[in-house]
Amino acid sequence: MAERIAIVGVGQTHHKSKRPDVTTAELCAEAVERCLEDAQMTMKDIDNIVMGSFEVADGYYSPDKWIIPELGAVGKSGFELQNVGTTGGVIAAASFNIAATGLFDAVLCLAWQKMDEAAGAFGRGGGGANEYWTGQFPMSPITNFARRTYAYMDRSGCTEEHISMVRVKQDQCAMKNEYAQLRLGLTLEKVMNDVLLAWPIRRLHMCPTTAGAAACIVCPEEKAKKVTKKPVWVEDWLTCHQGGALTMAEDPTSSTLRYACDAVYKRRGITNPKKEIQAWEVYEPASPAELRWIEEVGICEDYTAWKLFEQNKVGIDKEIPFNPSGGVTATNPIGATPVVRLVEAALQVRGDAGEHQIPGKIDRALATGYGGQGENVIMLLKKTL
Amino acid sequence: MAGRVGIVAVAQTKFEEKKLDNHVAELMYDVTRDVMGQTGLEFKEGGIDSTVAASYDLLSGPAGAYMFLGYVVGAYRREDERVLEDGSTAVYYGTMQILSGHCDTVLLVAYTKESAMNKNLYEWVGMDQIYQRRVGLDFVSAAGLQAMRYTTKYGITPEQCAKVVVKARKNARNNPNAMCCDSLTVDDVLRSTMLCDPIRVQEAKPTPVDGACAMILASEERAKKITDKPVWITGLGTCYDQHELGWRELADCEALTTAAQRAYKMAGIKDPMKEFDVAEISEQYSYQELLWSEGLGFCSKGEGGKLIDSGKTDMGGQLPINPSGGMLSGLPVCVSGMQRVAECVLQLRGEGGARQVSGAKKAVAHGVDGPAGQLHCVITLEN
Amino acid sequence: MSTEQKQEPEFIQFRYPRQVTYHHALGYQSKFANGLKQCRILATKCPVCGRCTIPPRIVCPFHHVKQTEWVDQGQRGRLISAFKINFPMFNSRTGELQNWENPIIAVELEGGARMDGWCMETDASKLKTGMLMEAVWRPEEERQGRADDILYWKPVEE
Numbered sequence: 001m002a003e004r005i006a007i008v009g010v011g012q013t014h015h016k017s018k019r020p021d022v023t024t025a026e027l028c029a030e031a032v033e034r035c036l037e038d039a040q041m042t043m044k045d046i047d048n049i050v051m052g053s054f055e056v057a058d059g060y061y062s063p064d065k066w067i068i069p070e071l072g073a074v075g076k077s078g079f080e081l082q083n084v085g086t087t088g089g090v091i092a093a094a095s096f097n098i099a100a101t102g103l104f105d106a107v108l109c110l111a112w113q114k115m116d117e118a119a120g121a122f123g124r125g126g127g128g129a130n131e132y133w134t135g136q137f138p139m140s141p142i143t144n145f146a147r148r149t150y151a152y153m154d155r156s157g158c159t160e161e162h163i164s165m166v167r168v169k170q171d172q173c174a175m176k177n178e179y180a181q182l183r184l185g186l187t188l189e190k191v192m193n194d195v196l197l198a199w200p201i202r203r204l205h206m207c208p209t210t211a212g213a214a215a216c217i218v219c220p221e222e223k224a225k226k227v228t229k230k231p232v233w234v235e236d237w238l239t240c241h242q243g244g245a246l247t248m249a250e251d252p253t254s255s256t257l258r259y260a261c262d263a264v265y266k267r268r269g270i271t272n273p274k275k276e277i278q279a280w281e282v283y284e285p286a287s288p289a290e291l292r293w294i295e296e297v298g299i300c301e302d303y304t305a306w307k308l309f310e311q312n313k314v315g316i317d318k319e320i321p322f323n324p325s326g327g328v329t330a331t332n333p334i335g336a337t338p339v340v341r342l343v344e345a346a347l348q349v350r351g352d353a354g355e356h357q358i359p360g361k362i363d364r365a366l367a368t369g370y371g372g373q374g375e376n377v378i379m380l381l382k383k384t385l
Numbered sequence: 386m387a388g389r390v391g392i393v394a395v396a397q398t399k400f401e402e403k404k405l406d407n408h409v410a411e412l413m414y415d416v417t418r419d420v421m422g423q424t425g426l427e428f429k430e431g432g433i434d435s436t437v438a439a440s441y442d443l444l445s446g447p448a449g450a451y452m453f454l455g456y457v458v459g460a461y462r463r464e465d466e467r468v469l470e471d472g473s474t475a476v477y478y479g480t481m482q483i484l485s486g487h488c489d490t491v492l493l494v495a496y497t498k499e500s501a502m503n504k505n506l507y508e509w510v511g512m513d514q515i516y517q518r519r520v521g522l523d524f525v526s527a528a529g530l531q532a533m534r535y536t537t538k539y540g541i542t543p544e545q546c547a548k549v550v551v552k553a554r555k556n557a558r559n560n561p562n563a564m565c566c567d568s569l570t571v572d573d574v575l576r577s578t579m580l581c582d583p584i585r586v587q588e589a590k591p592t593p594v595d596g597a598c599a600m601i602l603a604s605e606e607r608a609k610k611i612t613d614k615p616v617w618i619t620g621l622g623t624c625y626d627q628h629e630l631g632w633r634e635l636a637d638c639e640a641l642t643t644a645a646q647r648a649y650k651m652a653g654i655k656d657p658m659k660e661f662d663v664a665e666i667s668e669q670y671s672y673q674e675l676l677w678s679e680g681l682g683f684c685s686k687g688e689g690g691k692l693i694d695s696g697k698t699d700m701g702g703q704l705p706i707n708p709s710g711g712m713l714s715g716l717p718v719c720v721s722g723m724q725r726v727a728e729c730v731l732q733l734r735g736e737g738g739a740r741q742v743s744g745a746k747k748a749v750a751h752g753v754d755g756p757a758g759q760l761h762c763v764i765t766l767e768n
Numbered sequence: 769m770s771t772e773q774k775q776e777p778e779f780i781q782f783r784y785p786r787q788v789t790y791h792h793a794l795g796y797q798s799k800f801a802n803g804l805k806q807c808r809i810l811a812t813k814c815p816v817c818g819r820c821t822i823p824p825r826i827v828c829p830f831h832h833v834k835q836t837e838w839v840d841q842g843q844r845g846r847l848i849s850a851f852k853i854n855f856p857m858f859n860s861r862t863g864e865l866q867n868w869e870n871p872i873i874a875v876e877l878e879g880g881a882r883m884d885g886w887c888m889e890t891d892a893s894k895l896k897t898g899m900l901m902e903a904v905w906r907p908e909e910e911r912q913g914r915a916d917d918i919l920y921w922k923p924v925e926e
Contacts, residue, residue: 002486020779023515052469059510059784061443062469065755066513066628075643077623079478079760080469082442084452090466094478100485103651133823136916137872137884138857146851147874197855199892237487239435241465243455245829249874249884250821252849256462372452408795410826414834428832456829501790514784 003102004385006224006231007216009039010343015181015212015331018116024063025070028112031213032071039217039227041106043071046217049078050095051110053335054087059118067112077104085285085371086241087111088214088338092369092379093237099218106223109342112213113333139248141285142206144373146198147252149288153200156303158291160200164191165309166287167204167329173316174326176355181210181331205287207332214339216346232346235364235382236264241375248373255374257282258296261366264378265298273298277380278362279348280322281341283370287329294322297366321358324348338369342379349383390480391608391615392766394423395600395727400564400715403500404595409445413457413496416599424601424611426490428459433601434488435464439475439495439719443507458494471667472598472723473752473762477621479602491602495724497717499593504718512756513628522630524669525589527756529581531635532672536583538636539687541675543583547574548693549671550588550713556700557710559739564715565591574671588671594717598724614734619747620654620765622647628759641680641751641761648749648763649682657682657704657749658697661765663732663742664706665725666751668713673758674706677751681763700742708732708740722752726764733768799838800824801913807905809841809918811881820881823915842878844902844924849874850887850895875901875921888922900924 011034013019019027028051036042049071055063064080081090088111095109137143152158168188174180186204194202224231240260248254261273270276282297284290294305299320308314316324325344328337345365347353363384369377396419398404398412426432436458442450451467458465468475472495479491509523535541551571557563569587577587601611608615624647626640627633645657654660666681668674675689683704684692692698698706707713709728712721729748731737737745747767754760794801800823803810811820812835814828820839827834852871859866873887873895888904889895901921911917 002484020781025513055469056442060514061441061507061510062755064469065511065625065759068625069628069632074625074627075640076625077644077647078625079474079623081466081478082451082469083465083467094466094481097478097485097487098481100487101481103481103484133915135860136914138853138859138868140857142855142857143851143853143872147849150849150851195855198851198853203855239464239466240462241452241455241460242462243458243460243465243829244453244825245456245461247823247882247884249848250882252874259462375452403793405793406795408793408797408826411795414826418834456825457827459832461829498793501792502788506786506788510786518784 003100003220004233005096005099005218005220006233007346008219008224008227008231009035009041009217010346011035011038012179012214012340012343013212014179015210015333017181017208017210019114019211024058024112024114024117025067027114027211028067028110028213029070031112031215032108032110035215035217041217041227043073046073046106046108047076048098048104049073049076049108049110050081050091050098051078052080052082052087052091053112054084055082057118057334058114082335083241083371085334086239086338086369086375086377087335089369089377089379090239092339092342093239093377095218096234096237099220102220105219107218108215109218109339110213110215111336111339113335114211115209115333116211142197142201144248145206145286145289146201147248149200151252152288152292156306158306160192161188162306162309163200163205163288164188166290167191169309169314170287170323170327170329173324173356174330176316177325180326182208183330201286205329207285207328210331210333212331212333212336212340214336214343216339216343230350232349233382233385234379236268236380238264238378240378242373246373255292255296257293257368257376260376260378261297264380268380277364277366278321278360279324279345279358279365281325281345281365281367282323283337283341283368284323284328285332285370290322290327294320316356317359324353324356324358338367338377341367341369345381349381388605389617390483390602391605391617392730393601393603393608393612393615394420395730396420397562397598397724397727398596399562400594400596400717402564402593404498409496409498410454410457412595412597413454413494416597417458417492417494420492420599420601426601428463432490433459433492434490435482436460436492436494437475437479437482438467439470439472439723440467440497441469441507441719443510444497444502458492464488470760471718471752471754471762472720473726473750473764474623475723476726476764477623477762480618480621483602483604489604489607492599493602493723494597494599495720496597497719498595499717500595504592516629524756525581527630528670529584530630531757532584532670533582534635535672535676539690541672541690543575544571545675545690545693546588546671547571549668549674550574552699553707553711553713556708556740557714560709563710564594566710566714584670584672590669590712591715594715596717596720598720598727600723600727600730614768616730616733616766616768618764619767620648620652623760623762626759630757635757637686638676638680638758641677641758644761645681645763648765652765654765658684661704661747661749662745663708663729663748664704665709665728665748666706666711667721667725667753668711671713678706681749681751705742708737708742722762725750725752729766733766796826797824804917805911805913809877809903810838811841811879813837813839820879822881822883839879841881844900845875845877847873847895847897847899847901848876848882849897850892852892870920871895873901873921885918886920888920900926
């Protein structure tokens with residue numbers, strides 16, 4: 001039975017580059033405990049758990065098996081999913097699907113990543129690749145974004161300075177988010193002079209490695225209304241992958257974000273996303289990506305987003321409140337990041353984001369997950385049904 | 386209201402020890418194209434709405450292996466998700482996608498090439514890294530511990546366990562896709578080398594095995610249009626057990642009992658032994674068929690040995706278990722759970738060929754993941 | 769005699785190296801590997817859209833039609849993009865960090881397929897989009913049908 005669903009509780013850990021004080025299971029338990037507390041529920045109330053991480057990067061195989069007991073969830077239904085970067089997104093989508101069946105009272109959505117536990121796992125297999133072909137190259141998000149950004153700069157007239165402006169704005173937002181990992185007080189000069197990884201990408205332009213977890217609880221309508229006075233309705237969701245259809249050599253600009261957003265907007269009757277969506281938490285693995293994503297989600301014309309930064313129009317209390325949490329360049333526990341975006345978007349809708357709360361009434365928020373060569377998961381949240 | 390969810394097409398490869406001539410993408414392609422051909426559905430509007438795959442990255446090789454294979458199962462610009470569990474969980478989740486109203490048709494694909502890597506190695510990695518992995522525990526030794534506990538507590542004899550293998554291989558002779566159909570006697574099994582006391586080599590699932598399986602699910606309305614022989618999914622249940630072996634009573638499979646009860650409640654099944662006509666369950670080791678029979682409610686606790694002695698689970702018996710030969714005749718992990726469901730579908734459509742259980746109306750399929758059966762998934766079906 | 773008690777670390781971490789060997793079957797991609805041994809670059813072609821792809825794909829991702837036609841892509845291509853890695857990165861074949869002197873380029877081959885490769889010219893500023901590049905192969909005794917049988921691409925005078 002197709003039910004309307006809402007997020008009734010959220011939780012995340014304070015993201016750090018290393019968490020030597022916890023095991024992966026304890027890290028997840030931290031996020032889950034905070035989430036249960038937020039929802040004023042206990043583990044007894046949860047009857048399905050959808051979870052996962054990019055487990056190979058942490059050096060694991062089916063970690064859900066030893067994480068479940070740590071959560072006190074033995075005896076519950078549940079399973080694990082993974083799809084590299086969009087892992088958190090497919091986990092969220094799965095929890096939405098399961099909650100929407102109406103067969104369960106409360107579904108826990110949990111994603112984590114403990115990147116201090118695997119040294120250079122990305123090095124193996126070239127960060128996700130056709131094992132035969134691309135293993136000869138040190139491919140990774142760094143090289144992917146070097147290509148993307150080069151193509152973007154070539155077409156748009158954007159300069160290195162504009163990309164660094166994006167990073168400074170992201171950091172300014174992160175400084176107001178106690179959960180973000182990198183809160184550095186960056187200046188334009190510092191970013192522009194940072195170590196060059198692969199032109200034009202500098203170290204500060206890229207997301208960090210993070211140990212963190214995030215969770216949320218999704219309930220069908222009737223239960224949601226009983227549990228909380230501030231349910232965050234999940235209006236729509238869409239997984240839009242590529243499955244290796246295009247390599248970076250074939251199309252360095254490939255992305256399904258515009259296609260996926262257009263599909264969701266059409267379904268929901270959104271014709272002016274800039275106006276009809278008031279909060280954006282979009283997964284940007286590198287600063288220059290934010291420029292392109294602002295365009296692809298429909299906020300401005302193609303290849304003009306860099307001008308918005310020049311005009312200082314992007315920020316928590318500015319015309320375009322894009323990634324008020326500081327985004328992925330401040331915090332990136334890969335598998336968990338889309339769920340972190342979802343949690344941040346939900347907090348914005350509820351008005352609970354504290355110092356990085358976007359002022360004004362937030363009726364709709366968009367959160368995305370990103371992976372691979374431009375795969376996306378779209379999650380659309382709403383305050384009022 | 387999505388109504389019921391029906392399975393409208395199934396396909397599986399022949400299961401072989403090492404498919405050295407085939408890249409894993411070819412296995413995926415063959416089964417995908419097979420089910421698409423059976424239904425006429427393509428990857429576009431009004432065709433297949435979503436894909437749910439099941440596979441393990443660590444077994445495949447590169448980090449993020451599925452991300453680069455998704456195009457074979459139509460992932461380009463479409464809904465595509467991958468479950469990191471046994472294939473039965475993909476069936477569970479695919480059904481949920483339709484019941485949620487989000488999709489009308491779902492393609493499910495499970496694929497595994499056990500020949501890519503040493504199975505014991507990745508199963509060892511599956512144990513928690515602090516306590517159990519350090520002492521060298523893997524799924525084989527976990528099974529050995531469970532087998533020892535189970536047979537000791539309830540007086541299950543080695544002969545009773547061996548009978549499971551004899552039955553499996555005998556049944557497999559009727560299955561053109563099966564890998565091992567050699568004629569074994571109880572003595573043959575009991576004379577084989579000890580693998581992990583009390584499990585002997587012939588009592589363990591053959592490995593490596595390569596293969597793939599696919600099926601298409603559809604909402605009730607669409608299913609009736611696509612085929613005149615839809616098989617309905619009537620009940621679903623999964624359940625997690627403890628991970629640390631010392632915390633579990635290994636002689637009982639509580640998680641399976643719970644999962645089965647969840648599925649039976651949904652399906653309105655009260656007496657599984659009487660109401661089901663066929664069962665396809667996942668038994669990687671011989672003792673597991675006896676133990677899972679208890680968890681699935683085919684007999685009381687501790688009576689698994691008596692059940693196989695009674696002949697009720699043989700072909701021609703009251704409730705044949707694994708007419709296809711099951712995992713003991715050679716199935717890859719991960720694919721096995723989905724293939725169990727596929728076999729039930731064939732039975733309920735009357736397409737079981739030489740292994741057909743005549744007049745089958747209701748079936749139960751079972752998949753398992755984790756050490757000594759930590760996560761169970763039960764799916765009930767009827768035609 | 770020292771009476772200091774040994775201070776135990778508050779949190780313990782341990783290293784747990786493991787080595788994994790994979791056995792992969794190339795299957796239909798074997799044709800591509802054999803082509804490399806003969807200094808030929810073969811790509812699969814979609815019968816519907818005519819797009820040639822490297823690495824070879826069993827179906828066209830856009831039309832989901834089996835690609836059984838193989839097209840020799842020639843030895844030359846036009847440079848599409850180039851980037852150079854300035855920072856030590858992991859070599860996935862050895863698992864070690866190393867420096868990378870040669871830029872990675874994407875070329876569009878005569879047959880239409882696009883592929884990545886190493887570039888002989890180490891000065892990235894000399895590389896311009898549209899430059900004609902030619903494949904330089906390993907000597908015959910070193911070619912194994914592996915992706916790096918093409919040693920690198922070098923710019924060609926037009």
